[in-house]
Amino acid sequence: MEALKKAETSIKVGELFERMPFTRRHLFVGIVLFIVSVIEAWENMLIIFISSSIAADFHLTPVQEGSLIGSIYLGMIPGAYMWAILADRLGRRRSLMYSLLSFSVISLVTPFSVNFAMLYAVRFIAGVALGGVMVSGYPYFEEMLPVKQRGKGIVYLSAGWPLGTLLALAAAGLFLEGDGLMAGWRGAIVLSSLVGLWAFMIMKIPESPYWLAGKGRQEEARASIQYLSEGKVKLEPDQTVWVESAERESYFNIFKRRFIKLTSLQTAVNFAFAFGYWGLYTWLPTLLEQKGLSMSQSLVFITLSTLFQVPSYMVAAWLTGKFGRKKVMIVFVALAVLSGFGFAYSANMAQMYVCNFALAFFSLGAWGVWNAWFGEIYPTSVRVSGYSFGAGAQRWANTLAPSIIGMVIGFGWAFNATVSFIQVFMVITLCLIAFIPETEGKILE
Structure with missing residues (x-):
């Protein structure tokens, strides 16, 4: 009888999101977090486009230039684990704000670096700060969307990556070719640091109702649900909302028997998938040079490839x-693999363009x-922890792939052998995702 009474006076947050309509408030939250996604991509990619200018200023060797590019990604590895713990304690919104603001402040020190050691250290610490954006943004948005719109919303959010890449490319071109006090790579870094002030816009959106309910903050959870639904989801005055909770709050819950298989699978997918993507695109200018393209032709090639990424998110x-x-991911990865091998063995420039654009798409x-x-x-209790561990695997791939691919190129491997080696990691991705459970249409626990 008591259990029946409890069932009548409590409801899972996920069940409320199952019947919640999509409102203008969801759209506003989506716009705020989409800009965060754009900023993250901008900050990740800018250092690649301005690295040659920095190398010229500091007289860096190719090895030092490569390690400088990897410094922010290396910093994001411990940053991912650290911010996951903070996101579970402080909340999704506050961790996202603090991460973006701290990155902005630390990054502003970069132009004042006096030597390579200081420059590397600042970019590494900036990467630690930016790790919170990487691990909080997507889980936060997923916890704000109705069940039916969740998948589409997150894929649209991902479209911030090509837009951020194009903006970073534009900023690099604008400042590197400009004149005056703020011209050059220092001006580009200052601008990229200032966009971190967007963190103050995050204050205008509510905290995740899932996280609030998990912490027992009933009034705030109810208020967040009412805000997002524009009052269309009704709750009785004595009705409580809840989410599944862990026995004991700990980052290491993702390695317990219940989750260890899932954690192992998604971590392997994240590493292989990131290696397959990053290993190719960080060395694409060099690989294209092997095929006879000049540096300017390579940049045009990369820009066009990036433009092809935008409609891919809409279709996906x-x-x-x-x-x-x-089903969608299996088909897309399989077609990416076919396109990748087609790119590797292209007989002429037309085939190379078509296959690479298909690969990007x-x-x-x-x-x-x-x-x-x-x-x-x-x-909910381990969502950010699990996400951060997988995101950390991505950053390990981002850090290791350029060095490993550089090594095989140094061995004298031909274009088709190098690209085929990279595509093996995409094949591994394709095999592994078959074992991960479907989540479309299911409520978040």
Whole structure:
């Protein structure tokens, strides 16, 4: 009798989101977090586009220039683990704000670096700060969306990556070719640091109702639900909301028997998928040079490839809502693999362009689906922890892939052998995702 009474006076947050309509408030939250996604991509990619200018100023060797590019990614590895713990304690919103603001402040020190050691240290610490944006943004948005719109919303959020890449490319071109006090790579870094002030816009959106309910903050959870639904989701005055909770709050819960298989699978997917993408695109100018393209032709090639990524997210967003995460991602990764091997063995320039554009389209569409999928596979109590561990694996791949691919190129491997080696990691990704459970249409626990 007591259990029946409890069932009548309490309800899972996920069940409320199952019947919640999509409102203008969701759209506002989406716009705020989309800009955060754009900023994250901008900050990740800018250092690649301005590294040659920095190298010229500091007289860096190619090895030092490469390590400088990797410094922010290396910093994001401990940052991912640290901010996951903070996000579970402080909340999704506050950790996202603090991460973006702290990055902005630390990054502003970069132009004042007096030597390579200081420059490397500042970029590494900035990466630690930026780790919170990487691990909080997607889980936060997933916890704010109705069940039916969750997959599409996260894939749309992922479209911030190509836009951020294009803006970073534009900022690099504008400042590196400009004149005056703030011209050059220092001006580009200052601008990229100041966009971190967008963190103050995050204050205008509510905290995740899932996180609030998990912490027992009933009034705030109810207020957040009312805000997002514009009052269309009704709760009785004595009705409580709840989410599944861990026995004991700990980052290491993701390694317990219940989650260890899932954690192992998603971590392997994140590493292999990131290696397959990053290993190719960080060395693409060099690989294209092997095929006879000049540096300016390579940049045009990369820009066009990036433009092809934008519609891929739109198509993937529509398909994932219709056919589910697993089917769409398997098809997109499989087509990316075929396109990748086609790119490796292109007989002429036309084939190379077509295959690379197809590779950009299908691989980035798959990334959009994956960002939605692997943020949903854990319950609220360990969602950010699980997401951060997988995101950390991505950054390990980002750090290791350029060095490993550089090594095989140094061995004298031909273009087709190098690209084929990279595509093996995409094949591994394709095999592993078959074992991850579908989450389309299911409520978040």
